[in-house]
Amino acid sequence: MSNMLEKICIIGSGNWYIILFIVTDNVNVNFRGTTAGKMISENILSFKNQFDQTVKMWVWEETLPDGRLLSRVINDARENVKYLPGVKLPPNLLAVTSLEEAAKDATLLVFVLPHQFVEKACMTIKKVLCPSARAISLIKGIDSSHHGSESLLLISEQIKSLLNGKIDVAVLMGANIADEIAKKQFSEATIGCLDETNGLLWKRLFHNPSYFCIHLINQVRGVELCGTLKNIIAIAAGVIDGLDLGSNTKAAIMRIGLCEMRRFCQLQDPDIKDELFFESCGIADLVTTCIGGRNRKVAEALVRTGKNIFDLEREMLNGQKLQGPPAAIMVYKIAKEKDLLDSFPLFTVVYLICYEGYNAKNILDYLSNHEF
């Protein structure tokens, strides 16, 4: 029986993951690691016959100032004394410093690391990949080095291609700001998975009816594209905030952005149904990202300070990266190649603002010259 248990491996990236895993109000955290760790550890306790109860988490080793190793402290003291003393870690979460060791035998791979580390991690995992393994990516964003002008390689597709080319890779996206989930405030998310059985398994790992509702849909590419494209719209929304314009204008920008998101998704894959945009990964994630979110914040500062967006990224984000600009350049290249720039005026003007020195203050003049 025990060899039929699903074995879970969370592929985070060392300290990045640890920082994110432990959340309080004081730490500016990304949703990803937190949710993966907290939810999976809690949820699988109810399914002892289905899941190996030890969740392995890949941690990049670090020596603490007192000479102890971070992984040891996590596993022995069940506490991260460096980043958040006093918070008890879940007992069934095991920090593993070797990715090979963590991923070996795992049948469920949860990718929660920044996209720039995906390639290297996959090269390692590939060596020990279990034939029955399935993966889910919680990574929003796009690796702009990985697309040609005509085609677009999403992170879920990159994972699939880097592993064995046939592993089923699902995605989880939605309106998920970290500290609110950590406080167990009601949230929703969308899991996109082409295989229904796998989809139900992933839902079991993440779904919690009282505070984290998962909707499962039979679509991967569209779900992931939404998680990428909304960051472009958030930059435009931040520009509107920087211009001190009101909610009519901001709602118009969000609406125009949603329409371009839908148009771009359906250009990439005509099978993507309008249904998708009514999911958490669609409209809900767009709303939160345009109201909160770092792309919005930096774009607002861009208007107020007149500085370059990448200088602000360095100044304001403590090493975190903006996902809007690389998404904008990706869309711009594809739309230009297809001679469809006129169908994406909002995406285009964000590209122009980020990369071509277009004055953000003129964003509405640019849009007024287009039909929506």
Place this chain on the structure above:
Amino acid sequence: MSNMLEKICIIGSGNWYIILFIVTDNVNVNFRGTTAGKMISENILSFKNQFDQTVKMWVWEETLPDGRLLSRVINDARENVKYLPGVKLPPNLLAVTSLEEAAKDATLLVFVLPHQFVEKACMTIKKVLCPSARAISLIKGIDSSHHGSESLLLISEQIKSLLNGKIDVAVLMGANIADEIAKKQFSEATIGCLDETNGLLWKRLFHNPSYFCIHLINQVRGVELCGTLKNIIAIAAGVIDGLDLGSNTKAAIMRIGLCEMRRFCQLQDPDIKDELFFESCGIADLVTTCIGGRNRKVAEALVRTGKNIFDLEREMLNGQKLQGPPAAIMVYKIAKEKDLLDSFPLFTVVYLICYEGYNAKNILDYLSNHEF
């Protein structure tokens, strides 16, 4: 030639209209009258061969403290000395105190008065109705006395039925907060009209590419339903704000509300396409109403104070009415009759909060027991 000119009559309601027509930052205004007056007066100047340049506006007469009549002051001094001294009124806007006189010969009737006055106004207009007249309603909300349990009479339908039963009635809805439009900040709106020629005419009256973009769609009932149903969702959004929950939860509420809006619209009319919800009357109006808006504000106060929503309406709104509760009771009656309450948990819980003493603080417990 001159007898072929379209003649415009704005059917506002006396001082209510005048208050709204003149906007500054200091006045808490509703979008309706302002936009109608400002935009039409400006826009028709460019189409002298198509529109009679005098826009008649029905004004309820009032004697000012100095003994002068309001209509005289408007027409002679071109200024509303009572409500907003110092603001020049458009020269081609003529205040008319007799509705019969204002509506006589008019071929384009613009309804901008509170819905409780629609019936009486229509009875008067009917006597002088021009056979070629068309109407547009800018009135959001619903008259809950005018629906049976199974059928639903929208305001555009009420106008049609009260006039001659065959007049073409369009609607204008969208994300339109008054003072932002008055400042000419970029906004959008949706005109729903079944007759394409008439639709283009209405668009000409309202469209201004630099700050007020009109999208014309071939659907009336759905456009008007969106303008009504979003107020229910705004009450739920206000409750979430009152509970100090974050943007994940609020985005989830807006998403669930949008899905119920779509479900209710398509229940009322299976021809309503998903397209509708991507328009300004759909997603954009929902966003602004859930972020600003008086329904949201009063619902937030409801949680914070524990008072009854109708007591708060009296205390907080200076005689303005909440549109969420009557919409909620309308939806509740229809859904209950059709045994479909389970399909509308968010609409239902808002009804329960407003009318049945359900504790707003338990809103998420209620929703958690339903599938979305």
